[in-house]
Amino acid sequence: MVTLRPRVYRFAYVLVRSPDEADDLTQAALERAMTRHEQWQEGTRLDSWLFKIVHNLWLNRLSAENVRRQHRPALSLVPTEEDGVRNAESRLTLALVRRLIDKLPQDQRMALLLIVVEGLSYREAADVLEVSVGTVTSRLARARIALRAALDDEAPRTAAGTLAGGGL
Amino acid sequence: MVAFAEATLIAYVDDELDAATVAAVEQAMRNDPDLARKIQAYKDDTALVRAAFEPMLHHSLPPLRMGASADPATAGHDLPSVRPAGRPGRRRKPARITGHMSWWMTLAAAVGGFVIGGTSVYVSALGTDSGTWLALQAHSDRLVETATLDNLLENQLSGTSVEWFNERTGHGGVITLIRTFQTTEGQYCREFTATSTLDDTPAQVRGVACRSDQDEWRTRRRVIES
Numbered sequence: 001m002v003t004l005r006p007r008v009y010r011f012a013y014v015l016v017r018s019p020d021e022a023d024d025l026t027q028a029a030l031e032r033a034m035t036r037h038e039q040w041q042e043g044t045r046l047d048s049w050l051f052k053i054v055h056n057l058w059l060n061r062l063s064a065e066n067v068r069r070q071h072r073p074a075l076s077l078v079p080t081e082e083d084g085v086r087n088a089e090s091r092l093t094l095a096l097v098r099r100l101i102d103k104l105p106q107d108q109r110m111a112l113l114l115i116v117v118e119g120l121s122y123r124e125a126a127d128v129l130e131v132s133v134g135t136v137t138s139r140l141a142r143a144r145i146a147l148r149a150a151l152d153d154e155a156p157r158t159a160a161g162t163l164a165g166g167g168l
Numbered sequence: 169m170v171a172f173a174e175a176t177l178i179a180y181v182d183d184e185l186d187a188a189t190v191a192a193v194e195q196a197m198r199n200d201p202d203l204a205r206k207i208q209a210y211k212d213d214t215a216l217v218r219a220a221f222e223p224m225l226h227h228s229l230p231p232l233r234m235g236a237s238a239d240p241a242t243a244g245h246d247l248p249s250v251r252p253a254g255r256p257g258r259r260r261k262p263a264r265i266t267g268h269m270s271w272w273m274t275l276a277a278a279v280g281g282f283v284i285g286g287t288s289v290y291v292s293a294l295g296t297d298s299g300t301w302l303a304l305q306a307h308s309d310r311l312v313e314t315a316t317l318d319n320l321l322e323n324q325l326s327g328t329s330v331e332w333f334n335e336r337t338g339h340g341g342v343i344t345l346i347r348t349f350q351t352t353e354g355q356y357c358r359e360f361t362a363t364s365t366l367d368d369t370p371a372q373v374r375g376v377a378c379r380s381d382q383d384e385w386r387t388r389r390r391v392i393e394s
Contacts, residue, residue, distance in 0.1 A: 006225040010224040013224060093216070094223075097217060097220040101220065115182060121184065
């Protein structure tokens with residue numbers, strides 16, 4: 001059975017970068033979704049509606065807390081399974097990508113998550129983040145350009161490792 | 169030759185351009201191998217970024233606390249007060265393994281038609297078919313199977329079977345929960361069987377998964393027939 005909860009949690013996690021806060025946001029957002037399900041417009045994406053709820057809750061909390069989030073730990077997106085050396089090189093690549101994404105400004109990171117990972121359209125992502133399509137477009141472009149440049153920089157190093165690993 | 173803004177190339181990769189611009193970009197790609205390479209690189213990035221975010225879907229979550237807070241909009245950051253007792257922070261309650269409606273059943277019951285269809289797990293679409301990408305795809309089957317298994321272990325009663333299918337690789341399988349037991353140390357464990365075509369090898373597997381203190385399912389499996 002497919003559930004949206006892991007994806008809602010992931011969105012919250014990428015947003016706040018704290019497992020507990022992400023968990024709280026996810027719980028609160030799902031509760032809110034259930035109590036206000038009539039506000040969901042049929043024919044629109046349920047996932048992006050849930051993302052929007054998370055984002056709104058977070059904005060509310062931000063203003064309530066008056067922002068004290070200077071020292072966020074880096075994303076620790078460590079894979080949970082252990083299946084041996086075979087996937088070591090793809091692990092390394094993915095770990096690198098996660099580090100690079102983690103260095104992006106939050107605005108850009110969220111655009112990347114919604115559009116590239118979750119497959120939302122620019123329009124839908126703009127709606128979730130409550131900004132214009134133009135803003136989302138430029139955030140995403142900056143994120144993708146920065147990521148590409150960083151991967152190009154890394155390429156000589158990782159390519160050697162990948163070839164040597166040669167698991168397949 | 170037409171020069172495209174970087175944002176246009178990116179919008180092309182993200183499938184956001186109108187038909188005329190798509191045609192123009194594709195025309196230009198045919199005449200300009202550098203441009204074609206650049207676009208391919210952005211497409212590869214899509215696959216990479218998706219794969220990089222995939223493991224986050226397998227984070228195990230505590231049971232949904234229904235009705236624990238009033239209106240989250242106003243009660244918002246009072247929520248930590250409804251956390252399980254104990255040290256604040258990482259601690260989570262053990263999963264409710266048997267007998268309870270899982271969160272999505274509750275959600276479905278509450279709103280009707282809310283559960284997103286099918287039995288296949290969210291699959292990361294991995295990109296091109298060369299080199300490391302093959303490695304990533306093989307990895308992806310394992311990710312999908314693991315995600316299915318984790319979800320099953322965490323949320324379903326014994327006797328439940330779930331099918332998974334990775335559209336990207338065409339591989340799939342069935343996992344069935346056999347029984348649940350508690351070790352003398354109080355750890356919850358669940359026995360399961362799995363048939364799959366993981367990594368191109370059809371296999372029948374019997375396994376035991378035990379829930380660790382870190383809320384992870386540690387799995388041991390044995391191939392009984394392949």
